[in-house]
Amino acid sequence: MAYIRPLANGNFRADVRLKGIVKNKTFPTESLAQAWADNIENGIKTILNLDQAQLMALSEDEICALGGEGLFKQLGIDLFAIRHQAKLEAINALSKKELLQLSVQEIERMGGAELFIKAGKRIRYKTFRDVCDEYLSRWGKKDYQGQMQRVDYWCQFFGDRIMTDIDIFDIREHIDDLIDEGQRATTINRKKAVLSSVYKFALSRGYVDENLVRSVVVDDDTKRxxxxxxxxxxxxxxxxxxxxxxxxxxxxxxxxxxxxxxxxxxxxxxxxxxxxxxxxxxxxxxxxxxxxxxxxxxxxxxxxxxxxxxxxxxxxxxxxxxxxxxxxxxxxxxxxxxxxxxxxxxxxxxxxxxxxxxxxxxxxxxxxxxxxxxxxxxxxxxxxxxxxxxxxxxxxxxxxxxxxxxxxxxxxxxxxx
Structure with missing residues (x-):
């Protein structure tokens, strides 16, 4: 049910309570509040009437128009699992031994580490933070504390990401943000060198197939x-x-x-x-x-x-x-x-x-x-x-x-x- 009530400041608050979903929002006019509430109600009703085939066929725009993936989750509908049903079935068919013998390339070909995690399967994968911890544990040079702080900088952005899921566009986007902030090319290159060192270590351990950082170039001409x-x-x-x-x-x-x-x-x-x-x-x-x-x-x-x-x-x-x-x-x-x-x-x-x-x-x-x-x-x-x-x-x-x-x-x- 949807309820529209006036507030003391002249605005109107819309409350929607349907199928265990509670949503509310404030609007300057009653008509806007009513339109928003109607849209949420219609979206919930429509979602609940969709069958498996219709859910699989939904485009990103259609999902957004119906209230977004978050609303589907609140209604107990896992779009991720539905879209990857065939791959999940293939993953579930693997034995424990077969799962542990999968290479990075095979994991990616079968849908990526996220899909295995979704299926509750244990595979050999490393997060960026895991690799950084291992990298620092083998750091035999001076200034361990300083290197730890420099590595932690990158962990703030990539820490919980699976190492193989980080691509060159992620790295390039962050470097571009630093450039757009006006940081000097020399400063950016120092940060990039630390990231490259981590990737070099990961490559030596077989966690990645290449050092992506080496392909990201920062020149003085691109510092702003x-x-x-x-x-x-x-x-x-x-x-x-x-x-x-x-x-x-x-x-x-x-x-x-x-x-x-x-x-x-x-x-x-x-x-x-x-x-x-x-x-x-x-x-x-x-x-x-x-x-x-x-x-x-x-x-x-x-x-x-x-x-x-x-x-x-x-x-x-x-x-x-x-x-x-x-x-x-x-x-x-x-x-x-x-x-x-x-x-x-x-x-x-x-x-x-x-x-x-x-x-x-x-x-x-x-x-x-x-x-x-x-x-x-x-x-x-x-x-x-x-x-x-x-x-x-x-x-x-x-x-x-x-x-x-x-x-x-x-x-x-x-x-x-």
Whole structure:
């Protein structure tokens, strides 16, 4: 059953209780609350009426439209197991001896380590953290504590991942994030060298087939990105974000575009950080250790009110773990694809970059560049972006050829030339 009730602040709260599922959300209007509740109810009823063949045939978009994989799990439907039924049957047919004799390649061919774990089968596999522990236990050089800290840095990102499930795109994506943050190439290469050392050890022990890290090159020319969206790209990105299966991606993109806030700052914002009276948000824990205020445009406030909730919860929470920020990487990749914006560098035959990839951090770059293009002073841009150093701001600002030509022409006119 769905219940809609008015709140003291003028909003409406929708509560859905059906088949053991309890969901609730706050909306600025009763009609929005009712539409959301109806959609959840219809999704639950539809899911429960699907047979095995229909469940197997569902596309990712259809799953998202019905409420997402999390809703299926709450209803006791394991889509993962259903989709891999044939492979699970093959795994279950193996004896204990056969399972332990499987090579890494055979495990991957049969569906990967995750599928074996799902079937409750014991195989020889190693997580990244397992390999790192073994690597450190055999560390015979000086500065053990320092190396342990350097290895732990990578464990924060890959620790619980199966070693063979980490691919070059995972490594490249993290390196790109470091580049986009403005870290120097020498700093990134030092971090990369530690990861490469771990992979070299894993290769010697037969845990991986190659050292993927060696294929990821960081040059001084790539230590920062100048990628900004054209007007047409910006419109396509906003349209695709509005149509995303994650209903808050449009809000997140709007906030990033118009505030220049970092991804981590936005993802850790809570509802009690937002001041709806003066259209602002308070950032209490930023990357450079200082607090600052975000000024929110009317379009952002409209979208915030559409999702508004009461309390101290995250604005962008994970569906399954509400106290953790949403992992929106898949939604972001889908939106870039829908907007026809490259999510990977497109290279020329000589290896140079023909079309640079667009990352979420590039929205921050676009914010600073747009302020610069509109004539704002660099100290103003630095304050709005939360930069401690003007030099940091300078990395985000560039001028196109037309602007440079205009500056030169204006100078010539000032000289009466």
């Amino acid at each position: 990105r100048d990628r900004v969206l054209s007007e047409a790209e910006r419109k396509r990105l906003l349209k695709a974000s509005r149509e995303s299966h994650w209903d808050k991606l449009y809000l997140l993109v709007l906030m990033a575009m118009t505030t220049g806030a970092r991804k981590g700052e936005l993802m850790n914002l809570r509802w009690n950080d937002v001041n709806f009276k003066d259209s602002s948000a308070f950032l209490g824990d930023t990357k450079n250790g200082t607090s600052r205020e975000l000024y929110l445009a009317p379009v952002v406030m409209t979208e915030l009110k559409r999702h508004q909730e009461v309390g101290t919860g995250l604005i962008f929470p994970s569906v399954e773990l509400p106290e953790q920020p949403m992992d929106f990487r898949k939604a972001w990749r889908n939106v870039l694809k829908a907007a026809n914006i490259a999510d990977r560098d497109i290279l020329n035959p000589d290896g140079s970059v023909k079309l640079e990839k667009f990352t979420f951090h590039c929205l921050r770059h676009g914010f600073c560049s747009a302020l610069s293009d509109s004539g704002k002073e660099i100290n103003q841009i630095a304050k709005l972006a939360g930069h401690k150093s003007i030099q940091t701001t300078m990395r985000y600002i560039h001028q196109g050829r037309d602007q440079k030509r205009q500056i030169v022409n204006e100078l010539a006119q000032a000289f009466n030339l």
